[in-house]
Amino acid sequence: MHSVKRERTSAKAREDKLRREAGKIVAYKALVDKVLTSRKNQDYTPRTLDLTTTLLKQNPEYYTIWNYRREILTSIFESQTADAIQSHIESELQFLFSRLVEFPKCYWIWNHRQWCLQTAPSPSWKFELGLVTKMLDRDARNFHGWRYRRYVVQHLELSTGKSLVRPEFDYTTVKINANFSNFSAWHNRTKLIPRLLDEEPEINARELLDKEIYLITQAIYTDPDDQSVWLYHRWLMTTDDIVKLSSDERIALLEKEIKSIQDLLEIEPDSKWCLQSLAFYKGLIATLADQKVDSSVAGYLDKLQDIDPMRKKRYEDWKELL
Amino acid sequence: MATMTTSATETCDVLIYGTGLIESIVAAALAWQGTNVLHIDSNPYYGGSWAALNLDELKAWTDRVNETATNNTPFSDAYLYISRNLDPRKYAIDLSPHILFTRSDLLNLLIKSRVSRYLEFKPLGSFHTFEQDSFEKVPGTKEDIFTSQTLTLLTKRSLMRFMKFVIDWEQNTAVWQEYKDEPISKFLEEKFGLDGPQIVELVHSIGLLPTPNAPTELALGRITRYLTSMHVYGNFPAMYSMYGTGGELAQGFCRSAAVAGAVYRLGTKLKSFDETTGEAELDSGEKIKVAEKVISSEGTVPGDEEITRMVAVVEKDCKEWFAEGESAAVVVFPVDTLDGNRFAVQVLVMGSGSGQCPPGQAIWYLSTQDRGEQGRKDLYVALEKLEESILRESTENFEFDVNEEDISYLPNGLPVISSVRLGESLRNFTPKESLKYLLKLTYSQRLTVSPIEPTAASKLIHSVAPSIDLAFEDIVDQAKSLYELVTGTTDDFFDVDFEDEDDDATATAAAADSDIRDIAEDNDEDVAGHHSDFEEVAGEMTI
Numbered sequence: 001m002h003s004v005k006r007e008r009t010s011a012k013a014r015e016d017k018l019r020r021e022a023g024k025i026v027a028y029k030a031l032v033d034k035v036l037t038s039r040k041n042q043d044y045t046p047r048t049l050d051l052t053t054t055l056l057k058q059n060p061e062y063y064t065i066w067n068y069r070r071e072i073l074t075s076i077f078e079s080q081t082a083d084a085i086q087s088h089i090e091s092e093l094q095f096l097f098s099r100l101v102e103f104p105k106c107y108w109i110w111n112h113r114q115w116c117l118q119t120a121p122s123p124s125w126k127f128e129l130g131l132v133t134k135m136l137d138r139d140a141r142n143f144h145g146w147r148y149r150r151y152v153v154q155h156l157e158l159s160t161g162k163s164l165v166r167p168e169f170d171y172t173t174v175k176i177n178a179n180f181s182n183f184s185a186w187h188n189r190t191k192l193i194p195r196l197l198d199e200e201p202e203i204n205a206r207e208l209l210d211k212e213i214y215l216i217t218q219a220i221y222t223d224p225d226d227q228s229v230w231l232y233h234r235w236l237m238t239t240d241d242i243v244k245l246s247s248d249e250r251i252a253l254l255e256k257e258i259k260s261i262q263d264l265l266e267i268e269p270d271s272k273w274c275l276q277s278l279a280f281y282k283g284l285i286a287t288l289a290d291q292k293v294d295s296s297v298a299g300y301l302d303k304l305q306d307i308d309p310m311r312k313k314r315y316e317d318w319k320e321l322l
Numbered sequence: 323m324a325t326m327t328t329s330a331t332e333t334c335d336v337l338i339y340g341t342g343l344i345e346s347i348v349a350a351a352l353a354w355q356g357t358n359v360l361h362i363d364s365n366p367y368y369g370g371s372w373a374a375l376n377l378d379e380l381k382a383w384t385d386r387v388n389e390t391a392t393n394n395t396p397f398s399d400a401y402l403y404i405s406r407n408l409d410p411r412k413y414a415i416d417l418s419p420h421i422l423f424t425r426s427d428l429l430n431l432l433i434k435s436r437v438s439r440y441l442e443f444k445p446l447g448s449f450h451t452f453e454q455d456s457f458e459k460v461p462g463t464k465e466d467i468f469t470s471q472t473l474t475l476l477t478k479r480s481l482m483r484f485m486k487f488v489i490d491w492e493q494n495t496a497v498w499q500e501y502k503d504e505p506i507s508k509f510l511e512e513k514f515g516l517d518g519p520q521i522v523e524l525v526h527s528i529g530l531l532p533t534p535n536a537p538t539e540l541a542l543g544r545i546t547r548y549l550t551s552m553h554v555y556g557n558f559p560a561m562y563s564m565y566g567t568g569g570e571l572a573q574g575f576c577r578s579a580a581v582a583g584a585v586y587r588l589g590t591k592l593k594s595f596d597e598t599t600g601e602a603e604l605d606s607g608e609k610i611k612v613a614e615k616v617i618s619s620e621g622t623v624p625g626d627e628e629i630t631r632m633v634a635v636v637e638k639d640c641k642e643w644f645a646e647g648e649s650a651a652v653v654v655f656p657v658d659t660l661d662g663n664r665f666a667v668q669v670l671v672m673g674s675g676s677g678q679c680p681p682g683q684a685i686w687y688l689s690t691q692d693r694g695e696q697g698r699k700d701l702y703v704a705l706e707k708l709e710e711s712i713l714r715e716s717t718e719n720f721e722f723d724v725n726e727e728d729i730s731y732l733p734n735g736l737p738v739i740s741s742v743r744l745g746e747s748l749r750n751f752t753p754k755e756s757l758k759y760l761l762k763l764t765y766s767q768r769l770t771v772s773p774i775e776p777t778a779a780s781k782l783i784h785s786v787a788p789s790i791d792l793a794f795e796d797i798v799d800q801a802k803s804l805y806e807l808v809t810g811t812t813d814d815f816f817d818v819d820f821e822d823e824d825d826d827a828t829a830t831a832a833a834a835d836s837d838i839r840d841i842a843e844d845n846d847e848d849v850a851g852h853h854s855d856f857e858e859v860a861g862e863m864t865i
Contacts, residue, residue, distance in 0.1 A: 013819065177469050221475040222468040222482050267479055 031055050032062075039068045044075035053095065060099050066108045070115060082121040089120040097131065104135060110144050114151065125156040140175050146184035150191070165195045180219045186232040194241045205243035212236055217260060224264060230273045233257075237281060247288045254281050254288075272308050275300045279318070293322045333611040334360035334585070336808055337602055339592045340619025342370035343568045343794075345785050346575035347801035348617060350435060352808060353582035354818045360610060361579060362590040368573040370619055371396045371767070371787050372418050374566025374678065377410035380763070383417075387765065394623055396787045400765040408760060414566045414678045415633055418767065418788040419670050419687045421446055421562050421652070423547050424554035427798040428571075435816050437574040442565075444676060447558030448644055448651035449548075451527045452659055453519055457643070457711060460527040462559065463552050477520060484514045484524075485549060491542045498538055506541035507534035526654045530792045532665040532691045533657050547793065560793065562650060564677040568788060592618065597781040612781075615808055619785045622770035629769075629790045630697030632688040634705060635761035640671055640684035642715040649675025652792070653708070660703040665691045667704040668792050683760065691790060698764055709757045717755075776807055783807050 035055055038048045052069045055062065073092070077085050093116055099109045117123040132149045136142065153164050169192045175185045197205055213236055219229040236242070237254060245253065258281050265274045279300040286293040301319045305312045335358040338349050346368070349361045367373055375383055384402040391398040422429055432438040450457035461467050464485070467478050487494060501509040506525055510516040516524070525534045529544040551559035563570040580586055591605035595616050602610040643651040655667040670687040672678045679685050686708060688701045772784035785804060789795045802812045
C-alpha cells in the first residue's frame with residue numbers, strides 16, 4: 001500500500017552479520033592457539049600444514065605462521081622424492097598466487113614464494129616472469145612486484161644464459177608510458193641502462209642520454225608535481241653510468257636543463273620541484289666550476305621556505321651552506 | 323471456494339504508461355518502496371523511445387512513425403532502407419543510443435539497485451575527433467598527453483593545468499565565474515592559453531558538446547564528466563550495455579520492479595484516465611482503479627530540442643577504430659568540418675561485440691542537433707567521410723603520398739608527418755573497393771516535455787523523452803522528481819537493503835585460478851611483453 005514502507009530486513013540482517021562475525025573471531029583465535037601449540041610441540045604433519053593454510057588465508061600478515069609453514073614443508077620434503085617435492089611446491093605456488101591476488105603488497109607471501117622457488121628441484125622462472133607481469137598489470141606501482149621481477153629475471157638469465165636487458169628496458173618504457181608516476185619503473189631503468197650500453201655497443205651513449213632527457217622533459221612538463229620524474233631527472237644529470245662527461249660538458253648540460261626548468265618555472269612559479277632542482281643544479285655547477293653559487297639560488301630557497309613551510313629549516317640550512 | 327464477483331475492477335496505487343528508461347526507473351523505485359505498481363506499454367517490447375529493435379520491429383516502427391507522426395510525437399520523418407536477406411533477429415537497432423560514463427549517478431543507481439547484475443557492460447575508450455581529414459585520438463588522460471608526439475611542451479603543460487583545474491572546478495568558482503555564460507572556447511583560450519585543436523577536442527570529443535559556444539558553466543560539467551570517469555574501471559571513460567543501450571537498462575529496471583511486485587502488461591494501451599474518479603481504462607476494456615497517480619509518457623508536447631539521426635549498418639567490422647579488446651568508438655565531426663556544419667555530428671560506432679549486429683558488420687549511429695534538410699545533409703557528408711576513412715584504414719599497404727621534406731624528426735628519433743600534407747594525401751586517396759550498406763535509416767527525434775507543470779496534486783503526470791546528449795544525462799534526477807511527485811519525498815528513493823553476501827572471497831579465488839591457467843597457456847609466448855589477458859580478469863566489470 002502507498003506510503004506504508006515495505007518491511008525492512010536490514011536490521012535483522014545487520015544483527016545476523018555481527019553475530020556471524022563474532023563467531024568468526026572466536027574461531028580465528030582458537031585456530032591461532034591450535035597452530036602455535038602445534039609449533040611448540042614440533043608437529044610437522046600434513047594435517048597441521050592444512051591448518052596453517054586456513055589461518056594464512058585469513059591473515060597473511062602473520063609471518064610466524066609462514067615460518068612454521070616452511071618448517072613443516074622442510075620436514076615433509078626430507079623423506080620425499082624430487083618429483084614429489086616438485087609437485088608439492090607447484091601446489092604451494094598455486095596457493096600463493098591466490099594469496100597474492102588478494103594481498104599483493106604482503107611481504108611474507110612474496111618472501112614465501114621466493115623460498116619455494118629456491119627449494120624447488122626445477123623452478124619455472126619463465127612462469128614466474130609471466131606471473132609477475134600480470135601482477136604489475138594489476139598495479140604497475142607495486143614495488144614488491146618490481147623487486148620480485150628483478151629477482152626472477154636474474155634467475156631466468158642465469159638458467160638460459162640469455163640476456164633480458166633489452167626486453168626489460170622496453171618493458172619499463174611500456175609501463176612508464178602507461179603511467180609515468182612510477183618510482184619503481186624509473187629506478188629499474190637506472191639499473192638497466194648501464195647493462196644495455198654494455199650489451200649493445202652500437203648505441204651512442206650521448207644520444208641515449210639526450211633521448212632520456214627528452215623523455216623525462218615530456219613528463220616534467222606534463223606533471224611537474226610528480227616527484228618520481230624529478231628524481232630520474234636528477235639521476236640523468238649526475239650519473240656517469242650513461243656517459244662519462246668532462247666537467248665542462250657536465251656544466252653545459254646542466255645549463256641547458258636549467259634553461260628548460262626556468263621556462264617551466266615561468267608558467268609554474270610555485271613549483272616546489274622546479275625551485276629545488278634549480279637550486280641544486282646551480283649549486284652543482286658552482287662545485288664543478290669551483291665558483292661561488294649563483295646569486296639567484298638564495299632567492300629560490302627563500303621562496304621554498306614560503307611555499308614548503310614543512311621543510312623550512314632544511315632550506316635555511318641549505319642557504320647557510322651556500 | 324466461492325469468490326465475490328461484485329466488482330471485476332483491478333486496483334493499483336500507481337499506473338505507469340510507457341516503459342522508457344525514466345518510467346522504468348520510477349517503476350522499480352516505487353515498487354521497492356512498497357507501492358503497488360501496474361506498468362504497461364502500448365508496444366510489444368520494452369523501452370519505448372529508448373528501445374533497441376530487431377529488423378521486423380524496426381519496419382513496423384517506421385510505418386507507425388510515418389502514419390501517426392504529429393507535432394507531439396517524439397519521432398518523425400523516418401526513412402528506412404534494408405537490403406534483402408538479412409536475418410532480422412540478428413540486429414538490435416537502438417532508437418536513442420546513449421553511452422554511460424563510469425562516474426555518473428545512473429551507474430551508481432544501476433549498482434545500488436543491483437540492476438547492473440542483469441546486464442552485460444562493455445568498455446568504450448576510443449574517442450576520435452575528425453581533424454585534417456583524419457581521425458585523431460583524443461588525448462583525454464595524463465598518459466596520452468605525456469606520450470603525444472605532436473603536442474608541444476607548453477601545450478602539454480596548459481592541457482594538464484586545465485585538467486587539474488577541471489577535476490574540482492565547482493569549488494574553483496573564482497576561475498570561471500566571470501565566464502559562466504560565455505562560450506567555453508573563450509574561457510579555454512583566455513584562462514588556459516589553449517587554442518585550435520585542443521579546444522575542439524575538449525569541447526566536442528571530451529565534452530560531447532554540439533558547439534564551442536556552449537556556455538562555460540555547462541561545458542565544464544560535461545568535460546569533467548569524461549575526465550573523472552577515466553580509470554574508474556580501466557583505461558576508458560564510458561561503457562554501454564550489450565544488445566541495446568537505454569532499452570536494456572529500462573528492461574533491467576522493469577525486471578527489478580517485477581521482483582519487487584510490480585505487474586507488467588506489454589502491448590496494452592491506456593485508453594482513458596478519469597482524474598476525478600481515478601479510473602483508467604485499457605484498450606482491452608479492463609478498468610483499473612488507480613489509488614494514487616498515472617505517470618504517462620504519452621500526451622506530451624514538443625520541447626525546444628530536436629535531433630536528426632541516421633543509422634547505417636555497414637559490411638565492415640570497423641575494428642580499426644576500436645581500442646584493443648573493445649567493440650565501440652565515438653567519432654566526432656566538429657563544427658565547420660563538413661561543408662559548414664553549424665553543429666557537431668556525433669557518431670557512435672558499434673561493432674559486433676556489442677551484440678547489436680553479426681560479426682563482420684558494424685552499426686554507425688550518426689546524430690546532429692541541426693534540423694530537417696540541413697541536419698540530414700550534414701549527416702550524409704559525415705557518412706561519406708566515415709566511408710572514406712574506413713576504406714582507407716582497412717586497406718592494407720596504403721601508401722602515403724608524402725615526400726621526405728614533409729617529415730620532421732623529433733629529438734627521440736620518431737618521425738612526424740606534416741598534418742596538412744597528410745590531410746591532403748588522405749583526401750587524394752581513392753579506394754579500390756566500395757562500402758556496402760546493409761541498412762540505412764534516417765529520422766528526427768524531438769525531446770518531448772510535459773504540457774503543464776505537474777504538481778503534487780496532479781493525478782496525471784507526464785514523463786519526458788530521452789535527452790539529446792550522447793551520454794545519459796539527468797536521467798536519475800528526472801526519475802527522482804517523478805518519484806517525488808508520487809511519494810512527496812526522495813529520501814527513500816531506492817533505499818533498499820539487499821541481503822549481504824560474503825561471496826567476494828570465493829570470486830577472487832576463482833579469478834586467481836583462471837589466471838594460473840592463463841599464465842600456463844601463455845608460457846610458450848614471449849611472456850615478458852605479454853600483458854593483455856590479466857586485464858580481462860581485472861577489468862571484468864562485475865559491478
